[in-house]
Amino acid sequence: MFIPDELKRLKPMTGSERLGAMRDSEYLGAEDLDPDSNPVLTIAALYNGSVTLQRGKENKDVIVFQEDSVPGIKKVRPLIVNATNRKTLRKLYKAVTADALVGKRIELFLDHNVRDPSTGDKIDGIRIRARIPSAAKAEPIICESCGREIKAIGQFSAEQIAGINQKRYGKKLCGECSKKLNEQAAQETAAPAEEKQEEIAE
Ligand SMILES: [Zn+2]
Structure with missing residues (x-):
């Protein structure tokens, strides 16, 4: 060569x-x-x-x-x-x-x-x-939590979902990640209520 x-x-x-x-x-x-x-x-x-x-x-x-x-x-x-x-x-x-x-x-x-x-x-x-x-x-929006592309859900475009979650959680999140955060938040607010009930029962 x-x-x-x-x-x-x-x-x-x-x-x-x-x-x-x-x-x-x-x-x-x-x-x-x-x-x-x-x-x-x-x-x-x-x-x-x-x-x-x-x-x-x-x-x-x-x-x-x-x-x-x-x-x-x-x-x-x-x-x-x-x-x-x-x-x-x-x-x-x-x-x-x-x-x-x-x-x-x-x-x-x-x-x-x-x-x-x-x-x-x-x-x-x-x-x-x-x-x-x-x-x-042209420009996929990436979920800041899981790193996957944010996909449209029902009537909501990927852009709208990213925007809603940016307002709610301060991050662009995909549908699945925001659902997980939602469930976590629901559990956390549910937990103190149960404790109160127990107190009343005593
Ligand atoms: Zn995600």
């Missing part, structure tokens, strides 16, 4: 580090997405103008995102909007104006059946999922 001197100064990739994830490019490409990931991003701004692509300069619409890094994309870059993704955006948010889209969240995935316009080959392309990402999925 021959390793050039300059490589000896670098750290070898290990574990889940992936070829292509750290490539240098101005715009988001299929290589940036981890396979089978569903990264969720927030639209920060829309741009239009002449951008530099591999095949030269072209006039394009571009979405810039708020996030720098999310699960599934190590380095978030602006996304050049193609016709398919523009149609999906219109379906999701009824319009493709800056007013309608800035601040909105989208979920991306890899489509393995995109036709390369120059070769006709099937290649991977970035697609916007035709559903609005749910808030709960």
Whole structure:
């Protein structure tokens, strides 16, 4: 095995580090997405103008995102909007104006059946999922007692349950942990009452 001197100064990739994830490019490409990931991003701004692509300069619409890094994309870059993704955006948010889209969240995935316009080959392309990402999925709220994700119960969202328990117990707790605390509190208030009864009986 021959390793050039300059490589000896670098750290070898290990574990889940992936070829292509750290490539240098101005715009988001299929290589940036981890396979089978569903990264969720927030639209920060829309741009239009002449951008530099591999095949030269072209006039394009571009979405810039708020996030720098999310699960599934190590380095978030602006996304050049193609016709398919523009149609999906219109379906999701009824319009493709800056007013309608800035601040909105989208979920991306890899489509393995995109036709390369120059070769006709099937290649991977970035697609916007035709559903609005749910808030709960993007940021799980963790129970401060058991460390598990707080789940929605009945009509209450995870966020509401965390909020109620924050007020009641000073901690974000899951349903099970708050139930345990509730039962403990009930036992503690029940115990002195029993003692009183005994006193009366004597
Ligand atoms: Zn818990």
